[in-house]
Amino acid sequence: MRPDALVLHFVGAAALILVAAHAGGWLARRLKQPYIVGQLMAGIALGPSLLGALAPAAHEALFPAEIGPAMTGFAQFALVVFLFAVGYELDLKVLGDRARTAAIVAVVAFVVPMAAGSGAALLFREQLRDLDMPELTPAQVVFAGVALSITAVPVLTAIVRENGLARTVPGVVAVSAAGLLDVIGWTVLAGALVGGDGDTLAWEWRVGVTAGFIALMLLAAPPLLRRLLYATRLDPALRLALLIGFALASACVTHAVGVHVIFGALLAGVVTPREKGGTLDADLLRPLHDVSSLLLPFFFVISGQSVALGSMDSTGWLTLLAVTVLAVVTKIGSGTAAARLGGLDRDDARTVGVLLSARGLTELIALDVGLQAGLLSGRLYTVLVFMALATTLLTQPLLLLVRRPAGRRPTPAPTPVQADTPTAPMADPG
Template sequence: MHMGTTEIFLIAMLLIFAVPYLIWRVGGTDYYAPLVIVQIITGVILGPGILGRAYPEYYTFVFNPQVVQSLNGIAWWAVMIFVMLAGIELDLKKAWEHRRESTITASLALGTPLVFGCIAAFGMLGFAGWIGPKAQSWQFVLGVGMACAVTALPILILLMEKLEILRENIGQRILRYASLDDIAIWAVLAVIMLDWDRVTRQLGFIVVFMVATWLFRLLMARLEERDRWFVALIWLVAVSFAADWAGLHYMVGAFLAGAVMDAHWFAQQRLDFMRQTVLITIMPVYFLSAGLRTNWAVGGSAVFVAAAVLLAASLSGKLIGTHIAGKILKWGQGEASIIGWLLQTKALIMIIFSNILLDKGLITNETFTALLLMAIASTMLTVPMVYPKLRRAAQLIVKTS
């Protein structure tokens, strides 16, 4: 029986939503693998390296070019909204109030894994199949190093909600550290994306963006909240388009669009609801889209070895960095370990970051696959490692005033 593109698209959507939900619910994976992680893993399983290799005919039937293009369109919009929300949720005022502690911790928590990740990436340069066709060595090394240093702020919020520490003292401190790291991550990405052939466009984008931001903020301050949501989405599309046109990438624009908005413009409950809705309704398509880009051409064992090395660089870097910060700031026993394990949460932001590197030809699909596996492993480790530590260090859980 012949099926049209619409029917095949709906089969793909059925797989995207049904398979991870059943694994998560029936398997009871929530402790070590929340639904968002299961969705990412399912995307990898449904990708060309596993489903495509085991059942190539079924794979090419369901994920044909027309269906994949339709899914990509949804994925682009999903991740633009999600990254904008991550920008809105940055709490820079709190970070400024506690600037010494926040700056020391954020710098060490980002800088140490960045150095370790760059060392691992430099080693990968000695082997074929990892560096992208359009990358200079420094772009590859810095890009992979930063991927090891990334903290996924939106997923960190979800995990701290699960651990019931988000609104408490230690949770708010961790949000401050992660907010500063988030800015550094996107700033480094902008440096990596600099295109000297289009540097005039990029400088022009920065100047126009600054002027437009001033006008946008004046407008938003005068609008009711219900109008702010619509204007925010229009602003998101405009800034994303301008950033992509300038050669920086539309996701850099999406983050900037959110970062210049004030969270108090929107009710916290609605922001939380918006984030949850995006995660439930359209982000699973992005996870599948990421899974379709995985590749094992250099050999499955080589990809797993690379992922393990990158995971070791990321974990050791975060933990060493936060322990050094703890010594400087005289934290209590066990505090540095809890903060380090939470800040090493990767998942979405690292996948978004790696997708940009892949889009720009700075890494190969094989490197992307290794980074994706590293992100999955690091995030799955978070709750099992942190929960027992929190129980042993109950004195850290102090309500914020």
């Protein structure tokens, strides 16, 4: 394809993606769902499942393979900016004595669904063959457990903000636990994916390098950034460019050692120092929101390209029902029990459990990794994608259900976040 034709196709596809994604977000908001869920559904609708099935020629013309790398690049860039802003806004001080609770919740909410998923894969291995899965390998068993253990940090963060939970104990505990939980999940998955290639780090080295990088970021990055950003009084535009570059570099390191880019981006945001008094930098936060809102829909379209509704038959729908029930029960049950164990009251604990059930974006990333590594058949991939969507769609109504009997708002965090800048919901331009 000629360069001018490539530019034309990309610009046309970008226009359609942005309009469809934000229209989907508006519709989701009208249906009392998070804005980001509507964007996710719009991305899948623009893939082969809907647009490709109804108008294959139009789908091919709008999304030729040649523009795939550019769209993927935009998607990854948006993901890094989004998670960097999430990490920057996350004030770990509000945890106070709840830091232990977040760690307990993360471990329990990973181990219980992990055991359930791996156990179900072993128990129903014969049924999985009906979904074109071959004889199970240890890596596939581990992946089945990880698929049920994932929590979508970006979607959870959007739900927390849109429900006014960002500065409450259950909101902060859920977001903090989800970040730690997914780090554990990606570390386990990285170990399962280790083959025998000479250029691939063994899982022990992955864990060691990742731990060393986290320690370096926590100890060295804050004082260096504080001196560079505030002592020298950099221009706001230059400060923004420097920090996005820092987030991209951190994401590059974590990706290189086998942990996904989203954790490097989140870590970069966490270690970025705030202004004096702990206030958020408005000149940094507003453009971060704008950039991620504009570009994040590209990721949803990329994720939807491998989903095919035509592969779902009666076996697939029954498997979807069973997997969704298992995913919801194990995640909510384990998250709630762990939060209670960590000292939260009944209503706040149930809120944490429901929030952790949202899988969405991060689950799609993990499923794509499993598909590319040959750990999933195409049919099982589609089933698990719909499980991710179902658990995400169920989060909002379940959250309203568990909060309604209490007749009160969740407990405010003990140390309020001092932020003198308005924080609009991520991926929601208005």
